[in-house]
Amino acid sequence: MSCILVPNGTPGFTTKKMTKKMMWRSSDTGELYFDDCRVPEENLLGKRGEGFHQMLQTLDNGRLAIAAMGLGGAQGAYELAMKYAKERKQFGKPISTFQINAFKLADMATEIEAARNLLYKACYLKDQGKPFGKEAAMAKLYCSEVMGRVVAEAVQIHGGYGLMKEYNIERFYRDHKLLTIGEGTSEVQRIVISRKIGCYDVD
């Protein structure tokens, strides 16, 4: 496999806007069609035959970005849940003082802190020019799944308002899902990690 640049306007190259997404509606997503599309060899990106390796390297970096989105989303959902739990009163007390909710917030804060440290370690390794593929996969898997757990409980803390569009937490709930699917699904991250830790005696 090789990577080759196909400029916009090349005959045979067409695009179609994808609509009706559940989440990330402000992010433009399109289908690309290459029908008998021809471009000169000088458009080769890097060397012939290196495409697969180039794409894998791209994924390692992309996983850091998705992990950061998961971490930021988890932090944002946690802050919204904390704010709401302190404002909302039931039985004469803020719902944050009910132990079940306080413990949920404690679990969120703990998982977010662990996610942050995992991601920062992966970024540190990359900054040092050291291998970071395993840590990037771990950070992507963990941060995206932590966001899933945090937003689910954050919606729960909001009660019925958590399901209404007038409260931002509803968007976090939808936006989170792509993070466990894009840039390699959670299942694929587990395959990558299990290879990297030597389960199959291959890299």
Ligand SMILES: Cc1cc2nc3c(=O)[nH]c(=O)nc-3n(C[C@H](O)[C@H](O)[C@H](O)COP(=O)(O)OP(=O)(O)OC[C@H]3O[C@@H](n4cnc5c(N)ncnc54)[C@H](O)[C@@H]3O)c2cc1C
């Ligand atoms: C709007 C949008 C934007 C996206 N943006 C990006 C992006 O920027 N970058 C990016 O990388 N991806 C992105 N994706 C995700 C990407 O397009 C694919 O959806 C994703 O890689 C999963 O592939 P698939 O949909 O073909 O699922 P499939 O490969 O059909 O997988 C279906 C299910 O089977 C599981 N599965 C598949 N193979 C295995 C296996 N070998 N072992 C165990 N389980 C397996 C998967 O984990 C999944 O749960 C985006 C998706 C959408 C909808």
